[in-house]
Amino acid sequence: QQQVKQSPQSLIVQKGGISIINCAYENTAFDYFPWYQQFPGKGPALLIAIRPDVSEKKEGRFTISFNKSAKQFSLHIMDSQPGDSATYFCAASKGTGFQKLVFGTGTRLLVSP
Amino acid sequence: DAGVTQSPTHLIKTRGQQVTLRCSPKSGHDTVSWYQQALGQGPQFIFQYYEEEERQRGNFPDRFSGHQFPNYSSELNVNALLLGDSALYLCASSFGTLNTGELFFGEGSRLTVL
Numbered sequence: 001q002q003q004v005k006q007s008p009q010s011l012i013v014q015k016g017g018i019s020i021i022n023c024a025y026e027n028t029a030f031d032y033f034p035w036y037q038q039f040p041g042k043g044p045a046l047l048i049a050i051r052p053d054v055s056e057k058k059e060g061r062f063t064i065s066f067n068k069s070a071k072q073f074s075l076h077i078m079d080s081q082p083g084d085s086a087t088y089f090c091a092a093s094k095g096t097g098f099q100k101l102v103f104g105t106g107t108r109l110l111v112s113p
Numbered sequence: 114d115a116g117v118t119q120s121p122t123h124l125i126k127t128r129g130q131q132v133t134l135r136c137s138p139k140s141g142h143d144t145v146s147w148y149q150q151a152l153g154q155g156p157q158f159i160f161q162y163y164e165e166e167e168r169q170r171g172n173f174p175d176r177f178s179g180h181q182f183p184n185y186s187s188e189l190n191v192n193a194l195l196l197g198d199s200a201l202y203l204c205a206s207s208f209g210t211l212n213t214g215e216l217f218f219g220e221g222s223r224l225t226v227l
Contacts, residue, residue, distance in 0.1 A: 006155075042220050043218030043220045044218045046216065089155050091155075099144075099207055100171075103156050103157070105153075105155050
């Protein structure tokens with residue numbers, strides 16, 4: 001049972017463009033939504049995260065937009081750079097206590113020079 | 114400050130064998146989680162250890178077992194290996210019970226089952 005659906009599966013963006021990755025969740029108990037970045041041969045690294053009490057969070061070139069009523073959230077990468085080429089995973093978790101993340105299937109981003 | 118370290122980085126086993134993977138959490142962390150990442154997929158939660166006890170478990174069979182030691186390091190054991198167990202096994206660490214979401218992942222152990 002996939003609780004977090006991610007799209008697109010792959011994305012090619014020109015340098016300087018905007019990369020947009022979307023996720024949708026089913027479980028309304030989810031209250032924490034992080035995005036992870038994974039380079040080949042490496043483990044995922046936390047990029048940015050949001051809780052449902054805000055609709056947007058920005059950190060540098062990375063922005064999360066959150067739509068609680070639609071149960072959707074998205075990652076925007078402004079001024080995309082070749083160094084941003086990686087696989088991006090959205091995730092979700094619920095409640096307090098021990099962290100258990102449910103991941104999306106990933107989006108492979110390629111930023112062309 | 115050492116991050117999460119895992120060993121071995123790569124290993125090859127045959128069907129029916131058993132494997133043990135090891136993880137040392139980031140300094141200051143006391144909670145260890147294990148995830149399985151199949152090729153082209155997102156990580157899937159296996160289980161989590163805190164105070165040397167399994168606290169949560171994902172949808173994985175009993176062939177998957179673990180342990181946490183007093184120094185917070187952890188092992189993942191998989192018995193009776195199947196071809197489908199081939200994956201990248203990721204260890205993640207965090208501090209205590211706070212649901213901050215700041216899981217720190219290691220680089221993983223890539224298991225190939227032939």
